[in-house]
Amino acid sequence: KAGVTQTPRYLIKTRGQQVTLSCSPISGHRSVSWYQQTPGQGLQFLFEYFSETQRNKGNFPGRFSGRQFSNSRSEMNVSTLELGDSALYLCASSSVRGSTEAFFGQGTRLTVV
Amino acid sequence: GENVEQHPSTLSVQEGDSAVIKCTYSDSASNYFPWYKQELGKRPQLIIDIRSNVGEKKDQRIAVTLNKTAKHFSLHITETQPEDSAVYFCAAVYSSASKIIFGSGTRLSIRP
Numbered sequence: 547k548a549g550v551t552q553t554p555r556y557l558i559k560t561r562g563q564q565v566t567l568s569c570s571p572i573s574g575h576r577s578v579s580w581y582q583q584t585p586g587q588g589l590q591f592l593f594e595y596f597s598e599t600q601r602n603k604g605n606f607p608g609r610f611s612g613r614q615f616s617n618s619r620s621e622m623n624v625s626t627l628e629l630g631d632s633a634l635y636l637c638a639s640s641s642v643r644g645s646t647e648a649f650f651g652q653g654t655r656l657t658v659v
Numbered sequence: 660g661e662n663v664e665q666h667p668s669t670l671s672v673q674e675g676d677s678a679v680i681k682c683t684y685s686d687s688a689s690n691y692f693p694w695y696k697q698e699l700g701k702r703p704q705l706i707i708d709i710r711s712n713v714g715e716k717k718d719q720r721i722a723v724t725l726n727k728t729a730k731h732f733s734l735h736i737t738e739t740q741p742e743d744s745a746v747y748f749c750a751a752v753y754s755s756a757s758k759i760i761f762g763s764g765t766r767l768s769i770r771p
Contacts, residue, residue: 604758
């Protein structure tokens with residue numbers, strides 16, 4: 547069974563641009579959540595999607611958004627990029643919501659210059 | 660609010676000794692507590708987890724304990740080996756959501 551796949555692996559963008567990251571969950575998994583990892587703030591929850599609906603959202607500005615498609619693949623979008631958005635963005639998939647193992651993708655390393 | 664505190668932030672132990680990492684969570688709605696290991700440049704990987712109806716769980720050299728009353732949980736690694744060097748994250752998950760609240764991480768170094 548294929549693992550969680552994130553694309554692209556690396557990305558360099560300029561301040562003010564926007565970016566879209568993609569996450570394909572493990573086949574059969576319907577829950578996808580996104581996290582931002584930075585040296586200073588650690589791993590922070592961005593949002594969770596289940597059955598194409600955003601179920602939870604973390605404390606990030608509205609520039610961060612996402613969606614989930616009917617095949618459970620998810621995308622996150624960051625508009626008007628700032629230098630502080632440079633981070634590793636990880637997605638995780640779970641078979642169901644809640645108390646179950648989450649499997650992480652390898653992440654997308656975003657650098658904003 | 661939802662918060663997980665983790666201590667210590669760095670830990671160095673002699674190979675063969677034990678390592679203990681402690682976490683505290685704030686929201687009593689948490690009922691699932693996974694621990695992740697992240698090696699440099701790699702994704703977090705689950706090493707052990709415990710649910711709120713269990714007080715202790717062991718898997719070879721790794722054990723986790725949970726005190727639900729005090730909202731404390733801990734990771735114990737015995738007979739540490741060089742390959743245990745990594746950053747370890749504790750986490751709390753809420754019963755009806757796939758929303759992981761992570762601790763700040765512990766960088767574990769094993770001295771030869």
